[in-house]
Amino acid sequence: MSKPSLPALPHSWSELSWQQLCVCWQAKMRYGGNPDVARVAALLDLLGCTVCREKAPVIHTLTGETVYQLRDREGCQWTLTAREAAHLGSHTLPWFDYPYGDPGEKEERDKNGKVTKERREPVTGYVSGFRDAMMLPKDTVDIPSHIALSVVRHRRFQLPQVACNNLTWQQYRALQGVAPQLFQEGIDEEQVLGLQAQFLAHCLVPRSLALLDTTGGSIRFRPHYEYRYNTEQAESMVPFFERGLKREGKRWQGGHGKATFGTLFHIAFQCYQTALEYYSVSYPLLFSDSKKNDQLRDALTGEVGTINTIMKYAGYAEQQQVYDSNLPFVLDILNTMAKEAKEIEKMNSKIKKK
DSSP states (O other): OOOOOOOOOOSSGGGOOHHHHHHHHHHHHHTTTOHHHHHHHHHHHHHTOEEOTTSOOEEOTTTOOEEEEEEOTTOOEEEEEHHHHHHHHHHHOTTTTOTTOBOOBOOEEOTTSOEEEOOBOOBOOSSTTOOTTOOOSOSEEEEEEEEETTEEEEEEEEOOOTTOTTOBHHHHHHHHHHGGGGGOTTOOHHHHHHHHHHHHHHHSEEEEEEEEEOGGGOOEEEEEEEEOOOHHHHHTTHHHHHHHHHHOOOOEEOSSSEEOHHHHHHHHHHHHHHHHHHHHHHOTTTSOSOSSSOHHHHHHHTHHHHHHHHHHHHTOSSHHHHHTSBHHHHHHHHHHHHHHHHHHHHHHHHHHHO
16 A cells, blocks of 8 residues: 655644634544544544545454554555554644643652653643734634525624634623633533623624725715624624524534534634733733733723723724724734833832932
8 A cells, every 4th residue: 555645733722724623623522522532533634534434444353453444635545443543643632632721740650669651741732833824714604593494594704813813902802701701610501601602702703784885985885794893793693602502403614514513612712712822922011920910901900091092002083993903903002001111110110219
């Protein structure tokens, strides 16, 4: 048989494209009870390999192992046992089991002091190899909203970029309010689904019919579709996503095959988490771990004053212009403000010492 030519594999969740996120989360959702099978399923998809359905798995006569016949994108065929597949998956995708961070493992020794398990350092799991310019294979997604008489009606939404740099400031503020609640202790499954629905409703911007058009600098009224986030529109979508999450029978057509509402949530949340960790590295003054000096939290607490200051920096006439601004644009301004505040603090401390 020909030797397979396999592509390079990603080293973390943050290196995945939207299509690859779909692949990995579909595998996790489908084989959630068996992580080894889920990891192998994701690995084969990432490698572009498929199991030859026309050839049933063979039981090895000597070892009793199941042997699978695989085919890569170029048509080359090769065999792999179930044990080899599990071993390959665990060594090539060590990050697969920790989509929201690897807690690490302590070193283990036997009674003679010999190391039986090596120490594994904890990893945040978001930043490694992150590419800011990542774009989606598709800009929008159609989600079935009603099925009757074999006719499927769809709602169309704008997808978040993997870098999440198409979020508006108001959208980010809404997601910041929902995301921490998802991991609170003591909430039941129904509350979790409700929070997931809220997250999707704010993260995926629905297509809406607009009348005002300012193309070319002129203002005229004409009907056209646009994707523009606003809180009221997002809140009205919460019941829709909540119903879909509870049924899970509904499907959406994405950049790679089909996935459930639950899978869609995890993919969107993965993009959001990856982007936040990236921004925390890009803007360390804003995303400080110190409770004493948390510039971003201070800015969010005093939001009215912050918005007014941003308006002056950006030359805006209305507060809504700030809310509609691109998230990195606002973070750049807040970062500049934080740097200036730090410089003033240094100067004041020097004056006091004199």
